[in-house]
Amino acid sequence: MTPFRFWLPVLLLCLVQPAYCQTSPSFGSEWSFARYLADKDAVDEAGFVLRHIDQKRLTTPQRDSLVYLRGWLAYGAKSLDSASQYLLRVSETSSFYVKSQYFGAYCLAFDHHRDSARAVMQYLPAPDSTLSELKAFQQAGLALLQRQYTRYDSLRQQFNYTSYALSAEETRLDAYRRGLSAEKRRSPVLAGMLSAVVPGLGKIYAGKPKQGIAAFLPVLTLGLLTWEGYRKDGPTSLRFLGFGSLFTVFYAGNIWGSAVSVKVRRDEFNRGYDNKILFDMHIPLRNLLNR
Amino acid sequence: MTTRFCLICTFLCGICSIGKGQIIAGDSLVASGQYVAARVEYERALFGSTEPDAVFAASVGKARCLKQQGLYAPAVTFLNGQLQSNLPDSLLYQLRYEQVLCAYLAGQFENTLSLVERLPYLHPDVPPVPMLLAVRVLALNELQRWPAADTAYHELAALVTANTLLPNPYRELPRLKSEKKAQWLSTFIPGAGQLYAGRPGEAALSILIQSAGLYFGIASYINSYYLSAWGIGAGLFGSFHAGGVRRAEVLVRQRNQQRANAFNAQLRQQVVELIK
Numbered sequence: 328m329t330p331f332r333f334w335l336p337v338l339l340l341c342l343v344q345p346a347y348c349q350t351s352p353s354f355g356s357e358w359s360f361a362r363y364l365a366d367k368d369a370v371d372e373a374g375f376v377l378r379h380i381d382q383k384r385l386t387t388p389q390r391d392s393l394v395y396l397r398g399w400l401a402y403g404a405k406s407l408d409s410a411s412q413y414l415l416r417v418s419e420t421s422s423f424y425v426k427s428q429y430f431g432a433y434c435l436a437f438d439h440h441r442d443s444a445r446a447v448m449q450y451l452p453a454p455d456s457t458l459s460e461l462k463a464f465q466q467a468g469l470a471l472l473q474r475q476y477t478r479y480d481s482l483r484q485q486f487n488y489t490s491y492a493l494s495a496e497e498t499r500l501d502a503y504r505r506g507l508s509a510e511k512r513r514s515p516v517l518a519g520m521l522s523a524v525v526p527g528l529g530k531i532y533a534g535k536p537k538q539g540i541a542a543f544l545p546v547l548t549l550g551l552l553t554w555e556g557y558r559k560d561g562p563t564s565l566r567f568l569g570f571g572s573l574f575t576v577f578y579a580g581n582i583w584g585s586a587v588s589v590k591v592r593r594d595e596f597n598r599g600y601d602n603k604i605l606f607d608m609h610i611p612l613r614n615l616l617n618r
Numbered sequence: 619m620t621t622r623f624c625l626i627c628t629f630l631c632g633i634c635s636i637g638k639g640q641i642i643a644g645d646s647l648v649a650s651g652q653y654v655a656a657r658v659e660y661e662r663a664l665f666g667s668t669e670p671d672a673v674f675a676a677s678v679g680k681a682r683c684l685k686q687q688g689l690y691a692p693a694v695t696f697l698n699g700q701l702q703s704n705l706p707d708s709l710l711y712q713l714r715y716e717q718v719l720c721a722y723l724a725g726q727f728e729n730t731l732s733l734v735e736r737l738p739y740l741h742p743d744v745p746p747v748p749m750l751l752a753v754r755v756l757a758l759n760e761l762q763r764w765p766a767a768d769t770a771y772h773e774l775a776a777l778v779t780a781n782t783l784l785p786n787p788y789r790e791l792p793r794l795k796s797e798k799k800a801q802w803l804s805t806f807i808p809g810a811g812q813l814y815a816g817r818p819g820e821a822a823l824s825i826l827i828q829s830a831g832l833y834f835g836i837a838s839y840i841n842s843y844y845l846s847a848w849g850i851g852a853g854l855f856g857s858f859h860a861g862g863v864r865r866a867e868v869l870v871r872q873r874n875q876q877r878a879n880a881f882n883a884q885l886r887q888q889v890v891e892l893i894k
Contacts, residue, residue: 360661360662360665363665364661364665367661367699369657369661369696371654371657372654372657372658372661375654375655375658376658548849548853549849551845551849552845552846552849552850554845555843555844555845555846559842559843566846
């Protein structure tokens with residue numbers, strides 16, 4: 328009876344102490360807690376918990392789980408550079424490997440690291456037919472982002488247009504392909520020349536009709552004022568010289584602006600298509616892998 | 619049998635103390651100003667405990683941390699997630715009370731009113747609290763709903779003091795000017811809109827510039843410079859006239875906001891005095 332009386336308080340202390348003090352929580356509990364926080368959108372708190380996990384004592388699967396969650400948090404916070412770095416560090420043996428690779432590659436593509444994304448996408452795991460099609464879809468999307476139409480045409484041969492998660496996006500990607508190849512290549516030199524003939528015409532040619540009209544009116548007004556100064560006060564008058572200088576600046580500026588507006592319009596066009604492609608590349612990733 | 623009972627009690631005691639320990643840890647972190655760490659501890663308590671008291675204490679603790687960090691809108695969202703039906707009614711009420719305060723501090727005045735007005739339906743047994751009535755008055759003031767704010771203020775006054783001879787702050791409401799009137803004035807009399815908005819300097823400048831444009835136009839026309847009269851005179855006058863109309867509207871809006879803010883600040887002081 329005496330030993331029992333002695334050991335009972337010791338046993339009680341052993342049971343209560345770890346629960347109360349929580350001195351060294353296990354990796355599993357901390358990771359589950361961080362995941363719970365991430366699901367609750369408590370990103371700061373989840374990041375805090377993950378940063379305070381001692382990485383030196385972790386096994387490879389634990390390290391994989393840790394970098395996956397850090398990557399996933401960064402992805403949720405739209406820090407795509409960090410997200411891709413973390414996600415692509417997940418090793419092949421991890422259960423998060425497939426998801427991490429696909430999302431990591433997408434983050435690279437979104438972040439304009441298109442060549443790196445292509446290198447990663449070549450080795451994306453595709454254990455079944457759906458993922459195989461998804462891999463082809465992602466590669467095809469990237470090919471469109473890089474405007475490599477021949478590569479896109481060869482990759483789209485793997486589209487089945489039957490999967491619930493991919494068919495709509497595949498059809499849309501084909502439409503983007505047609506839209507991109509139908510783009511009229513406008514020449515900045517021709518835009519400048521048109522604006523030299525009729526101020527603002529180059530901007531209308533570039534696809535900015537309102538800007539063209541807005542550019543035409545001040546140049547026309549200054550031209551008329553210069554002509555009036557010349558006709559009434561002669562070529563040496565201050566009126567003629569003043570308005571003439573202003574007219575020259577506006578006229579030359581309009582020519583330069585028309586040439587630039589071709590590039591601006593082209594960038595807008597490309598950006599619009601890039602956003603649509605990236606959006607459609609993202610939908611099947613979320614539907615198929617974010618479970 | 620006794621040993622088994624002791625062990626069960628110990629186990630339950632250990633489990634219950636997990637949440638409490640983390641709340642204590644969170645409280646001490648708050649005291650030392652480590653709010654993010656404290657938020658983590660409170661979340662840990664929420665993660666590991668389903669005991670209503672622990673859930674409540676952790677929820678309030680985290681909400682207070684967010685308030686200390688000025689993250690009022692996230693505090694509203696967080697408390698929204700914590701309003702679980704398995705908490706007792708009294709604790710739910712306190713969480714909702716905290717949420718109202720956070721919503722007001724976040725500048726979500728419509729949301730504040732909506733949350734305050736929901737309370738009598740959700741908690742019909744709880745009598746009106748001066749603080750919530752005060753928040754309602756202040757939110758109505760910010761939304762410039764003076765008649766409703768007046769009624770709410772009198773409800774608050776009746777609740778906190780028996781003195782019915784208190785001065786009525788809503789007797790003299792801030793006189794707000796009409797943006798439309800300023801626009802019309804500036805359209806027909808240059809500078810009049812700015813003058814109406816209480817900015818004589820800007821009015822004089824507007825008159826000067828528009829007159830200069832008009833003068834140049836007329837002088838050019840008289841001297842047969844028809845294109846200059848049109849291109850510069852009319853152009854300058856037209857541009858500054860249109861700009862003047864828009865500027866008068868902006869000035870009146872700014873002036874109204876200033877007056878409303880001054881009135882609200884004064885009233886806030888009175889409301890605080892009332893509930894002290």
